[in-house]
Amino acid sequence: MTETDAPTTVRRGPGRPPSTHAQEAIRVAARRLFSAKSYGGVSVREVAAAAGVDPSLVIRHFGSKEALFLQTMTVDESFRGLVEGPLEELGRLILERLLTVRGGAAVSTYAALIGAIDRPEVRSYLEASADRHVVRPLAERLTGPDRHLRARLVATQVNGLLFDLRGRPDAGLAGRPTAEVLQVYARALQALIDDPTA
Numbered sequence: 001m002t003e004t005d006a007p008t009t010v011r012r013g014p015g016r017p018p019s020t021h022a023q024e025a026i027r028v029a030a031r032r033l034f035s036a037k038s039y040g041g042v043s044v045r046e047v048a049a050a051a052g053v054d055p056s057l058v059i060r061h062f063g064s065k066e067a068l069f070l071q072t073m074t075v076d077e078s079f080r081g082l083v084e085g086p087l088e089e090l091g092r093l094i095l096e097r098l099l100t101v102r103g104g105a106a107v108s109t110y111a112a113l114i115g116a117i118d119r120p121e122v123r124s125y126l127e128a129s130a131d132r133h134v135v136r137p138l139a140e141r142l143t144g145p146d147r148h149l150r151a152r153l154v155a156t157q158v159n160g161l162l163f164d165l166r167g168r169p170d171a172g173l174a175g176r177p178t179a180e181v182l183q184v185y186a187r188a189l190q191a192l193i194d195d196p197t198a
Contacts, residue, residue, distance in 0.1 A: 023061045025051040030072045035108045039069055039116035070125055073113055078106035079133035082158075087141060091190030094158065095182050110162040130155040144195030153192050161185060 029050035033042045044065050048055040062068040078098070085093045098106055116122045139151035161181075 022051070022053050022057050026053060026058055026061060026068070027072050030068050034069055034073050034112045039112065039119070039122075044068075066119065066121060069112075069116065070121060073109050075106060075109050075113065075126070075129055076133065078109070079129055082133055083138040083141070083154075087193055089190075090193050091188070092182065092186040094154070094189060095161070095186050098158065098161065099182065107162060107165045110165075114163060126159075130159060134158060138193075142193065142195070144197045150192045154189055157185070157189055157192070 026047060030042075030047045033047055033050060042065075044058050045055050047065075047068065048058050051058075058065075058068065062071060082094055082097055083090065113122055113126055117126070134155040135148070135151045138154060139148045142150055
């Protein structure tokens with residue numbers, strides 16, 4: 001094996017993870033810290049300390065704090081496949097997916113993103129994610145007039161629900177029983193999904 005063929009590993013101090021595990025350690029630490037605090041309340045140095053790596057490794061692997069934030073605080077997994085299923089019961093299905101199976105992760109991640117909404121990159125990411133996972137695939141499936149507008153309004157309703165749930169656990173919708181929220185909110189979503197001319 002020549003010098004150029006040798007695997008690239010970063011020299012590390014005692015107790016620090018090898019470079020092959022450093023990225024994942026940084027991701028886990030960043031996700032936990034950004035979820036617990038705001039974007040502005042977390043520093044690269046703090047993420048590095050929690051991951052057991054040098055701060056320079058955070059920048060080497062992710063480029064910047066903002067890039068790290070956008071790569072770790074993603075709602076794509078929670079939004080993927082959100083609008084799949086029978087149209088006649090899709091309002092209920094969307095909410096069940098958000099409030100039950102995916103709820104905890106979606107709400108805490110969304111809360112962190114909303115906390116950094118003043119950053120143009122974060123705002124663009126949220127808009128693009130909603131468009132990719134909700135608006136476009138739903139508009140293609142809807143029938144009747146104003147399909148794109150109705151799909152956009154469904155995405156707005158989903159964002160509004162996540163926004164309300166991100167607060168204190170005893171406030172807003174977060175303090176209401178899940179079944180009650182599902183029943184009322186599902187009707188509002190379904191009204192947008194159903195063909196108004198049918």
